[in-house]
Amino acid sequence: MKRAWVVGGAGVIVLVFGWLLFGGLEKNVVFFLTPKELLAKGSAGVGVPVRLGGQVKPGSVKWDAKTLDLRFTVTDGAREMSVRSAGAPPQMFRDGMGVIVEGRVGSGGVFEATSLMVKHSNEYRAPKPGEEAHEKYKTLIERSTP
Amino acid sequence: MIGLLAHNALLVSLFTVALGAVITPIAIRSGRRDWLQLTYGAVYTNFLLVSIATVSMVVALVTHDFSVSYVAAVGSRSTPLLFTIISLWGALEGSILFWAWVLALYAAAVVWIHHRRPGNLVPYAAMTLLAVAAFFAVLLAGPANPFLPVSPVPADGPGPNTLLQNHILMAVHPPLLYLGYVGMSVPLAFAVGAILSNEAASNDWAILSRRWMLASWGFLSAAIIAGMWWSYEVLGWGGYWAWDPVENASFLPWLTATAYLHSVMVQERRNMLRLWTLNLCVATFVLTILGTFLTRSGILSSVHAFTTGTIGYYFLAFIAIVLVATLVLVAGNSDRIRTRGNLGGAASRETVFLLNNLFLTAVMLTVLVGTLYPLVAEAMRGVKVSVGEPFFNRMAVPAMVALIFLMGVGPALPWGSTTWANARQRLLPPTIGAVVLGAIAVIAGARSVYAILAFAFVGYAAMANLREYWIGMRARHRAHGEGWPTALARLIGGNRRRYGGYVAHIGALLVALGITASSTFRTEREATLLPGETLTVAGHTVRLKNVWGREEPQRSVIGATLDVLGKDGAVIGTVQPRMNYYRVSDQPVPTPDVRSSPRGDLYVNLTAFESNGANATVKVIVEPLVPWIWFGGMVIVLGAVIGLFHRGRRTAAPSTIAVAAPEPEPALAGTDS
Numbered sequence: 001m002k003r004a005w006v007v008g009g010a011g012v013i014v015l016v017f018g019w020l021l022f023g024g025l026e027k028n029v030v031f032f033l034t035p036k037e038l039l040a041k042g043s044a045g046v047g048v049p050v051r052l053g054g055q056v057k058p059g060s061v062k063w064d065a066k067t068l069d070l071r072f073t074v075t076d077g078a079r080e081m082s083v084r085s086a087g088a089p090p091q092m093f094r095d096g097m098g099v100i101v102e103g104r105v106g107s108g109g110v111f112e113a114t115s116l117m118v119k120h121s122n123e124y125r126a127p128k129p130g131e132e133a134h135e136k137y138k139t140l141i142e143r144s145t146p
Numbered sequence: 147m148i149g150l151l152a153h154n155a156l157l158v159s160l161f162t163v164a165l166g167a168v169i170t171p172i173a174i175r176s177g178r179r180d181w182l183q184l185t186y187g188a189v190y191t192n193f194l195l196v197s198i199a200t201v202s203m204v205v206a207l208v209t210h211d212f213s214v215s216y217v218a219a220v221g222s223r224s225t226p227l228l229f230t231i232i233s234l235w236g237a238l239e240g241s242i243l244f245w246a247w248v249l250a251l252y253a254a255a256v257v258w259i260h261h262r263r264p265g266n267l268v269p270y271a272a273m274t275l276l277a278v279a280a281f282f283a284v285l286l287a288g289p290a291n292p293f294l295p296v297s298p299v300p301a302d303g304p305g306p307n308t309l310l311q312n313h314i315l316m317a318v319h320p321p322l323l324y325l326g327y328v329g330m331s332v333p334l335a336f337a338v339g340a341i342l343s344n345e346a347a348s349n350d351w352a353i354l355s356r357r358w359m360l361a362s363w364g365f366l367s368a369a370i371i372a373g374m375w376w377s378y379e380v381l382g383w384g385g386y387w388a389w390d391p392v393e394n395a396s397f398l399p400w401l402t403a404t405a406y407l408h409s410v411m412v413q414e415r416r417n418m419l420r421l422w423t424l425n426l427c428v429a430t431f432v433l434t435i436l437g438t439f440l441t442r443s444g445i446l447s448s449v450h451a452f453t454t455g456t457i458g459y460y461f462l463a464f465i466a467i468v469l470v471a472t473l474v475l476v477a478g479n480s481d482r483i484r485t486r487g488n489l490g491g492a493a494s495r496e497t498v499f500l501l502n503n504l505f506l507t508a509v510m511l512t513v514l515v516g517t518l519y520p521l522v523a524e525a526m527r528g529v530k531v532s533v534g535e536p537f538f539n540r541m542a543v544p545a546m547v548a549l550i551f552l553m554g555v556g557p558a559l560p561w562g563s564t565t566w567a568n569a570r571q572r573l574l575p576p577t578i579g580a581v582v583l584g585a586i587a588v589i590a591g592a593r594s595v596y597a598i599l600a601f602a603f604v605g606y607a608a609m610a611n612l613r614e615y616w617i618g619m620r621a622r623h624r625a626h627g628e629g630w631p632t633a634l635a636r637l638i639g640g641n642r643r644r645y646g647g648y649v650a651h652i653g654a655l656l657v658a659l660g661i662t663a664s665s666t667f668r669t670e671r672e673a674t675l676l677p678g679e680t681l682t683v684a685g686h687t688v689r690l691k692n693v694w695g696r697e698e699p700q701r702s703v704i705g706a707t708l709d710v711l712g713k714d715g716a717v718i719g720t721v722q723p724r725m726n727y728y729r730v731s732d733q734p735v736p737t738p739d740v741r742s743s744p745r746g747d748l749y750v751n752l753t754a755f756e757s758n759g760a761n762a763t764v765k766v767i768v769e770p771l772v773p774w775i776w777f778g779g780m781v782i783v784l785g786a787v788i789g790l791f792h793r794g795r796r797t798a799a800p801s802t803i804a805v806a807a808p809e810p811e812p813a814l815a816g817t818d819s
Contacts, residue, residue, distance in 0.1 A: 017508055021515055021541065028537035029519070032530035051532060065674040065754070065763060087672050088754035088763040090733075118733065133702035133727030133734070140759045141695030141702065 030102070034076035038105070046105045052081065058095035063088070074099060074111070081105075085113035093118065149214040152202035153293040159195035160283035162188045163276045170273035171342075174266050182269050186257050189272055192279055193254040200247040203234060203292060213299045216240055216292035222305030224700040224729070228317065233306040235320040238442060238457070239292035244320075245438075246282040248328040253279060256332055260354065266343035267336065267351055274335035281464050289457040305700060308728040312735045313380045319372040323396060326366025327434045330399055332358040333406070334431035334472075337424050341475045346483045349414055352423060356410050357790060359427075363403045364786030370396050371657070371779030382736030382751045384670065384767040386775065387661075389538040394517045395437030398510055402430040405506040412499050415561055421476070421483045422503070428472045433510075435465055445521065493569040498556035505545045505552070512541045547600050550658055553651050554607030557614050579609030592666050600662040604655050611651045618645075643792040650785025656778025663771035664746070670767040672753065676760070680711065684768040686748050687711040688721065693759035702727040704734075706752050706762040710741060723752040723764065746770035 032051045039045070052074055060073035060082075070085040083101055093099075103113035134141060166188025173181035206214045207230050210223055220233045220240065235241045253275040260268045286292070310316050336355035340346040373396065374386035387393060406426040409419045439445070443458030476483070516533040523531050558572040583605030584598055592598050615637065622633040638645040671683045675690040691707040705724035712718040721739040728735065738751035747769045754763035 013504070017511075021512060024537055024541045025515065025519060025533065028534050028540070029523075029531045030534045032532060049534065065756075065761065068672055068674065068763070087765070088674075131732060132729070133704070134697055137695050137702065137704055137757055140693065140704065140757060141697055144692065144694035144759060 032100075034079075035074055035081040036076050036079040038081065039079050046107065049102070049104050052083070052101045052103070052111055054081075054099065055096055056093070056099055061089065061093065061095065070116075074101060081111050082109075083111040083113050085116055087116075090116060090118045148202045148206050148211060149293040149295060152199040152206075153291070155195045155198040155202075156283065156286045156291075156293070159192050159199075160280065160287050162191050162195065163279045163283055166192070167273050167276040167280060170269050170276075174269060185269055185272050185276070186261055188276060189250075189253045189257045192276070193250040196243075196247045196250040199286075199293075200234075200243060203240065203243060204231060207231065207233060210303075212301070212303055213296050214292070215294035215296050218296045218300055218303050220306045221303040222700065222730075223302050225305045225311060226700065228314075229306060229311040232317045232320075233311070235324070236306040236310045236316075239286075239290045241320070241324075241442065242282060242285050242290040243292055245324055245328060246279065246286060248324045249275070249279050249282060249331060252329055252332055256335070256358070265345065267339045267345050267354075269339075270342040271332075271335035271339035274338045275331060278331050278335075281460075285457065285460060289460060304730040305728065308726070308731045308733070308735050309380060311700075311728070312726055312737060313376055315372055315376040315379065319369055319376050322365050322369035322372055326362050326364075326369050327396075327399065327437065329358060329362025329365060330403060330430050330434050332362070333427045337427040338472070338475060340424075341479050341483070344482075346420070346424065346479060349417075349420075352410050352413055352420075355427065356407070357792075359403055359406055359410075359430075360786055360789050363400070363407060364783050364790070366396070366400050366403065367782045367786065368779060370400060371776060371782075375776055378772070379738070379740065380735065382738050382753075382765075384668070384738070384749045384751070384765070384769065386772075389513075389516070389533075389535050391517050392441050394513050395440045398437060398513055398517075399430045399433040401506050401510040401513070402426050402433060405503045405510075406430060408499050408502050408506075412496050416496055418496065419503075421480055424476060424483060428468075428476065432465060432468055432472075433514075435461065435468065439465065440517070492563075493559060493566060494563050495556055495559045495561050498552055498559060502549065502552050502556065505549050509542050509545045509549075512545070513538065516541070543596055546658075547596055547603060550600060550603040550607055550655070553655065554603065554610035557648060557651070558610050573610075576606045576609035576613060579605035579607075581605075587666070590667065594666065597662055597666045600658065604659050604662070608652065608655050611648045611655070614648055615645070638788060642788050646785045646787070646789030646792070648785070649788055650782050653778045653781030653783075653785055656774050656781060658778075660771045660773070660775035660778060664769040664775070667770045668767065670765060672763065672765040674754070674761050674763040681764065681766055683766045685713075686766070686768055688748075688750060688764070688766060690762055690764070691720070693755050693762045695759075700728060704752075704755060706755065706764060708750060708764065710748065721748070721750045723750045725752055725755075742773045744773060747772045 030049050030051055032053055033041075033045075034054055035052065038050060038052060054074040054076040057073035057075045057080055060071075062071045063069070065088075068087055070087065070089050071082065072089075073080050073082050075081075083103075084106075085101070085103075097118060100117045101111065101113045102115045102117075103111055106112045130136075166185050169181060169188075170185045173179065173185070203214075203216065205211075206217050207221055208227070210217065210221055212218045212221060216237070216239050220237045221230065225233070233240065235244045253272065256275065257268070257272050260271075305311065333355040336351050336358070337346075340351035345351055370393075373393070377388075377393075378384070378386040403426075406423060409423045409426060412419045413423050439458060439461035443461055445458055516537050519533050520531050523529055554576055555573060558576070559569060564572075580602040584602030587598050587601035592601065615634065618637040619630060619633040622628050622637055623630065626633075628636065638649075669684040671681060673681045675681060677690050677692055680687050680689040688708040688710055691709055693704070693706050696703045696705070703724050703726055705722050708721050708723075709717045710719040710721060719741060721741055723739045724737040725734040726737055736751055736753075738749055741748040741750075747767075749767040749769060751765045751767075752762060753765050755761065
């Protein structure tokens with residue numbers, strides 16, 4: 001009798017737990033979309049947390065060091081989307097590089113980013129001649145002392 | 147040359163472990179117990195051979211022998227010696243080699259310590275370990291061979307992954323993780339051995355394997371904390387846990403191992419949960435292999451996933467084999483293993499342990515589902531998704547808060563059953579701790595229900611665990627007239643398992659306190675400063691002094707020096723956040739500077755700078771009580787160490803102790819240092 005209660009109780013707990021688990025999953029899944037896929041969603045894509053992936057459109061990066069306001073455009077070749085973010089851009093945030101931006105589309109159609117990741121393959125890429133830190137920051141390194 | 151030697155050693159090792167594993171059941175079935183020497187010989191020989199290969203790899207790394215493929219992939223003449231040595235575990239093939247070596251070490255230790263034990267438990271356990279070793283030997287012979295010849299021999303290599311050569315904790319976190327992960331094969335080996343030798347119905351094997359699980363659990367706990375610390379010190383975002391799949395991979399077996407350490411006590415005391423405990427052994431091992439698959443197969447993109455290749459299929463096949471084999475073993479013997487014991491009253495320690503196991507399993511399943519869901523969704527529905535932090539925080543955090551509460555209830559309740567009046571008398575006093583800490587949290591500005599509950603429960607459980615010490619010490623003080631320090635030492639010494647457990651509880655509570663406080667009361671601001679300008683965050687002020695650069699053999703360093711100002715504006719210290727540019731990567735590695743005190747951390751990260759040094763953008767984060775997380779981790783390890791030096795329960799019959807644990811202390815202590 002006691003055993004039946006224990007087994008029954010465990011069954012109920014497992015069912016409730018499973019229901020909560022998958023309900024929670026449905027609500028908290030963040031889709032990984034390109035600008036084209038996101039724009040295709042229309043108004044359904046507004047205000048929903050999304051990971052936006054694509055390339056930084058050449059010439060689109062504008063960063064105001066004083067206000068820390070960062071604006072750039074993410075493109076997937078077909079469509080593009082303006083992104084606004086607060087804070088310094090990752091170092092080497094250069095034109096054409098792959099990015100993943102987490103955030104949501106605001107009411108003005110601008111993507112408000114909460115986090116910004118530079119997509120780099122695990123096979124890391126060596127800097128090109130002239131891009132090396134000791135070349136780029138030569139004056140800084142030679143003039144100053146820690 | 148050295149590559150060829152090591153490669154041949156690994157091939158012979160594959161042959162040896164396969165032979166040793168196959169010969170064991172033949173020897174036992176045919177009654178030729180003297181053949182078991184071959185099994186044990188295979189274990190020792192394997193350890194010798196894998197040691198030769200591992201030492202060869204270290205020698206090749208240190209001598210920059212770029213004719214060895216692994217050295218050509220991760221070595222560099224400009225990398226400092228320490229980071230050259232630890233690049234042994236810095237990429238896929240080397241880490242599999244290191245894994246195989248740790249496994250060989252554990253297997254040799256198990257046989258060395260337990261080979262005199264009569265019966266078939268230890269031979270079958272050795273066979274299981276040899277079978278696991280065979281899997282890694284296959285990996286090393288094929289898809290993860292680190293000793294491939296390279297021609298033509300390059301003059302220099304790229305050096306290790308930049309993130310991994312930036313901090314000293316990379317010399318600490320991976321070996322601890324391997325010692326924890328691989329050590330969990332030993333309890334599995336004992337579980338399989340117990341079933342095959344028909345000893346699963348006794349508790350002996352559980353007592354044997356408990357100690358190995360505790361040691362591995364201690365290593366894994368330390369590894370998780372060290373990994374959090376590394377992430378905090380290197381990644382520059384001021385956090386230590388993001389429910390990243392690789393973090394989850396280390397957390398999953400920790401949860402089932404923790405559940406095992408509690409359920410095995412119920413098995414010993416009440417003869418219950420035997421089948422469940424056995425399944426926890428199996429689950430823990432499978433989760434370690436799953437974790438290795440997730441982090442090593444390249445299926446997830448992260449600092450841990452090195453390359454994509456065929457190795458993932460080997461892991462999937464191995465997981466499938468382990469699951470099928472253990473299912474057949476456990477299911478085929480379940481009626482013999484099933485328990486005879488009875489639940490005590492509702493208000494008893496075993497009830498709390500049941501709840502503890504229920505919640506730990508629930509957290510494990512939540513984290514498992516959240517971790518695997520993106521993989522399943524992509525495979526089945528072709529959509530790329532990620533499961534965000536909110537899922538884990540909403541689903542796992544409540545259960546973890548409940549676990550904190552149970553940490554206060556369990557120790558206060560006796561085994562068997564008790565009256566409600568007695569339970570009330572034991573459970574009410576710690577409420578003071580809950581009220582005090584909860585009130586402090588509310589006054590400090592905590593508004594989230596779970597944060598306030600977490601603070602209150604930490605206070606409750608801390609009081610409850612400390613009260614256990616107090617009651618024990620007072621009893622000794624009154625009965626034997628011992629001084630308080632003597633009473634404390636003898637109390638712990640008299641029942642190291644129990645009080646080691648309470649020490650680990652205190653450590654876990656400190657970690658919980660640090661996590662709750664630093665996530666609830668975190669303040670951050672980012673600003674671009676000219677030299678002389680200040681930035682104030684939550685009462686902490688920094689002033690930019692200058693931006694500088696420096697050349698080092700393997701990297702260029704750009705740094706900013708900032709003065710930390712006291713309340714009166716006087717300089718009380720400096721911080722130097724930096725960006726390290728390694729030659730091989732166009733991405734700099736952020737190197738934040740952290741100023742710690744018991745009250746919390748001032749975390750300063752350099753996020754951008756003008757290339758002429760005219761200004762610097764810094765992010766300043768104030769996080770209360772973070773150092774308590776690291777300190778709590780050390781206390782957890784201390785608890786595990788105290789528990790390991792347990793010599794068997796004093797009330798137990800001496801004969802069972804002699805059989806169960808033939809003086810394993812010295813050898814285990816050796817693996818601890």
